[in-house]
Amino acid sequence: MSGTAEGLARAYAKRWLWKAAAPVAVPVFGVLTLLLIPLAVLAAPEASPAAASSVCSIGGTGATVAGTDLNAVQMGHAQTIVTVAAAQELDPYAATVALATAYQESRIRMLANDGSSPELTAEQAAVTATSLTYPHDGLGSDHDSVNTFQQRWIAGWGTVAQLMDPVYAAEAFYRRLVAVPDWRAMPLTQAAQAVQVSAYGGAYARWEPLARELTAMLWPTTQATAADGSGAAAGVCPDLPVPAGSWIRPTAGTFTSGYGSRWGALHAGVDIAGPRDTPVYAAADGIVVTAACTSAYCDRDGSLSLPGYGNLVELDHGGGVTTRYAHLSAYTVNAGQGVSAGALLGFQGSTGNSTGVHLHFEVRLDGASVDPVPWLADRGVDLHAATAG
Template structure:
C-alpha cells in the first residue's frame, strides 16, 4: 500500500505545461525537431452514440448520412466529414487506431472542412480535408475535395509506415503529411478519440489482437486506439480514496517484483527519482514498510491534454530521466516495494489539468476504463 503523495514542493503543472510546450522537442523520423505540444483540449463530445454509451465496439458501422452527435467545437458538416474518414478506414480494414490518427490529422489540417484552394491563405496548392497537394501527386483538385477519396489516400500512405500503430500519433501523422508543423497533431488526439468513440461505437477503446479489434484489453504494451494502455496487468487491490484511506490518491495493483511497468500514454517525464521517507532519508534500494513514508522510486509523466500519471514503489532506479519523451507502452521501470509499502505492487495515479497535487487526482479506474485500458483487465 502507498501512504501519501511524494514529499516535495507541490507544483501546478498547468503553468509548467505552457513552458514545456515551448521547451520540449521531439526528434522526428526525418531527423528534424519540433515542439511537443501539450495543449489541453477544451470541451468535448456532448452526445455519444447509444453504442458508445452501452459498451465498447459493439458496432463499427458508421452512418454518414444520419443524425450526427454534437461536439462543441464542430458543426454537423464537420462531424459528418469525420464519419466519412472513419467509414473509409473501416471499409479498408485499417485498425481503429488509424481512424483516430486520420481524424486528428484532418482536425489540424482543415478543421474537418473540405477546403478549396485558398491561395495565399493555405500552403501552396493544398486542398481538402488533409490539405494534400495535387502538385505532389495526391490527386486532382476535384478528387482531393472528395472526403472519401482524400481519406483513402491518407490511409494508403499511413499503413505503409512501419510500426505506425506503436508510434505517437504526431509521428505517424507526420510520416504521411510531411508537415511544416509536425508537432501540431498531438493536441487533437483526445478529442479525435472521443469523436471516433461517438461515431463508431466505442472503437477508440479497442486494441487490435491477431487482426481482431478487442474491446478494453490494452495491456502488456498493446495500445488502444485512444493511445492508452494499462501500466501493468493485474487487478486493483486498494482503491481510490476509500472510506478507510480517504487520502489514497491512486490505486494499488499487486504484481510480483520486477514486473515491467509501462508508460500509460505517450508523454514527457517530469520526475524520476527516489522520494524521501518521513525521516528525510532517500533509502529506496531496500524494501519499504507501512508507515515509512514516501513513494520510493517513482516517475511522474505529463501527457497531451494536461494529464499526469504517477508510478510509485519501483524496485530500482527508473529506466527514464526527466525531460525524456516516452512512447505509450514503453517500459519505464519495474514493480517493487520501496517507500511506504507493505508488499510488491504499483501505486498508480492520474491527475488532471497538470496538477500533481491531491487536488488534481481522479479515480484511475474509471479514467483508464474510458480509454480502453482498464486496470482490472475488464470493461
Template sequence: MNVPRPRRVFLLVALVATLALLCCGGSISAVLLGGFGGDDDDLSLYTSGCGTGGPVDPDSKLPRVRPYGPAQMKNAAIIINVGANLKMPPRAWVIAVATAMQESSLTNLGHLGKENDHDSLGLFQQRPTSGWGTPAQVRDPTYAATKFYNKLKTIDGWETMPLTRAAQRVQISGYPDAYAKHELVATQIVNLLADGAANAVGNSLSMVCASAEDIAASGWTNPFAVKVKNQYRWSVGSGFRTQDRPDHQGVDLIAGLRTPVRSVSSGVVSRVMCDETFSGVKDCDRAGWPGKGGCGWLVEIRHAGNIMTRYCHLVERPNLKVGQRVAAGQVIALCGTSGNSSGPHLHFEVHLNNDTSSASAVDPIQFMAQRGSPLGGSQ
C-alpha cells in the first residue's frame, strides 16, 4: 500500500529499522472478547502538515472521504472552522466531527417524523425542548457546532478523555459507546480539511506537530516518552517483517530496563499474560535470551476502530486487569527482557479487526506515523 509519509523522522525511522536487529518474540494467537464495533479501518490517513495551513474554506472544492459526499464534507468543514474560530484545539475538532458522524452522518437533518428521536434536529441531533435552541437555530450548522463546542468547554478534563466519553458528556446519548467507531475517519477528515491538524498536539492551539511525549489530536501517542538531556531514551531496532525476519510481526523499540511503557491510545485491556514456558513452567519473571521463545510478559489493548496493540517483553506482570479502561499516554508496564529477547526492549505490534493473529498485523512505524505519533528516538 502506498501511503503519504508525513515528516522526515518517518524516513529516518524506516531506515534505522532496516539496519538494526534485536531478538524478540513472534506472534501469538487467541480469541478476544467482542470489539468496539465499526468497520472503518482504513490506514490511508493523510498527514501532510500539522495544521499550520489552517482549515479550508467550506465553500471551496473539498476532497471526499467515503462514504461522505460534497454536502457532508462541507458540513465537516464548517464544524472544523467553527472550532478554529472559537479557539478550540484540534482534538476538539476530531471529537466534534466524530460526534456529527454518529448523530447525523454529517447530514443536516430535519424532522424525521415517526423515526425522529423526540425533537432532535441538525448535525448533532440537538433538541430544542432541551434548551439547545430553536428548530431553525439547531439546523444552522454554524450555530449547532458552536453550541457543541461551548458545551464541550464546560466538561472538566475533556482534552484527555477517550473520544466517546467526551462526546457522551455533551450529547447524553442512549448509545454512549457508539462514537468511538468514528474516530479514525474523523481523524482523516480533519487532516484532509485542516492541513493535517490531527497530527498537532491535541490540547494546544499552537499547531505544532506532536512529539513523542505529546498526545496528538488523533488521540494517539508514543509508547515511550522519557528524555535525558533532550534526547529520547530509546531507538528503533528490528523492523516489521524485514528480509532477515519475515515473521517479525512488530517493531522493536530498544530502551533501558524498567523504562515506563505507555498505552498509545485510549482503550480497554483485553489480555495480560505470560507468553513463555521453560521446561514446562511459566518463566517470565527472569531475563530471557535469544531462542528461548515467547513474548514474555505481555499486554494487549483494544482501541476504537477495532485496533489492537500488543506490548511484549515486559519486566514483570503489569498491574492491569482484563476489562480495565486505560487512557492515551497512561503508563501500563515497564520495559524488560522476558521471553525471546537479547536485551531490554519493547516489542510493539498493531493489529486490525481486533484479530490477534499474524494475518492482521500491520507495520507499526507506518501506522503510528499516519496518526501523528512517529516511532522515533535516539540513545
C-alpha cells in the first residue's frame, strides 16, 4: 500500500483495537510541566456500542440505501470498507463486492462470537470468545466466525485480535478477492463466493443493488479525502442544537476517569469513553485555537511511549476560559474558526499517549487546569450523564 493510500485509509478508518487491560494515557503538550500531564484511565466498558453511536459516527448519519435503512454504525463500517478499497488502489467494484458480502454476513456490523458453537473444541471456543473483549455491535455463533465478513481464525484469516479490527478485516477480504482470477469480470455473487466459500453462495446477489448504491454514495467522500492525509475529516455529522451561550457535555459515553492525582501526577481533565469515532462537540461557543496532531503521528492509535495529546482541538471561550479535546481519531475544524456550542469538532479515538479509545476533556482558566465536573455542574451540565448535550 502506498504512503498516500495508507494515510487515506487511516484518516477515515482508524483502527478500533482496544487493549483488554485497563487503558491509560499520558499526554504531553507544548511546554506543560509534568504536574499538568493528564493520565487517562479505564476506557469505557463495551456495553452497548450500537446504541451509543446510533445517531452519528465518522461514517455520517444513518441513511436509507436502496430501500434498506442503515444506522450510523453500519454507515461507519461501510465507509471503512470503501476507504480500504481505495487505499489499496482498487476500483469501486471491489468495494461493491465487499459491501454486499458484509451485508449478507453481518448486516455490516462488527460481530463478536461467544464460542458457543458445538463444532468447536473447548480450546477453540475459548480463543473465539476472546472476540468479546474487543468493540463489537452484536454476537454471532457460526463456528469461529467473527467481524463484518464473518472471517474465521481457524481457517487462517488472522488472529482473533486482527479480525476484530475493521480495517484488517477489509484488507483481508480484498487480499483474497484480488487473488481470484478474473474477479472483475465475474458476477458479484460469484466473486463474493470465491472469497467466502459460503454454504449459501447465491445469497450475495440479493444485496447487489444496495452495495452498488452504497458504493456510489461513499466513494466520492473517499476520493475527496485522498489529498489530505492529516487528521482532518469531513464534518459529516450534524451539529447539536444548543441555545446560544449554553454549555454542554461534549460527547456520549461512560465517564471513566476524573480530575486529580494519578500515580504521582495530575490528571488535568476527565475521560469519557464511547465507541471509536463517537462524535465530539464543542462544549460552548468559542474560537478554535488548535486543531492539529500534537504527537509524532496521528494516523493510527498511539501508545504509552508516544508523547502528546494526539489529535487535539482547543477552544478559546473568552474570559480566560479554554477547553481541550484530546486523542481524537480525526478533527473537523480549523484553527481560527468560530464555533457554536454543539458544533462537531471531531471523533473519539486513541491517538497520542493513549491505549484506549476515549475523549480526554479539559477546562482551563488562564492556562491552569480546573476540575471540569464541578465547573460544568455550576453551568447546568452533568458530565456523569451518558449522552452528549
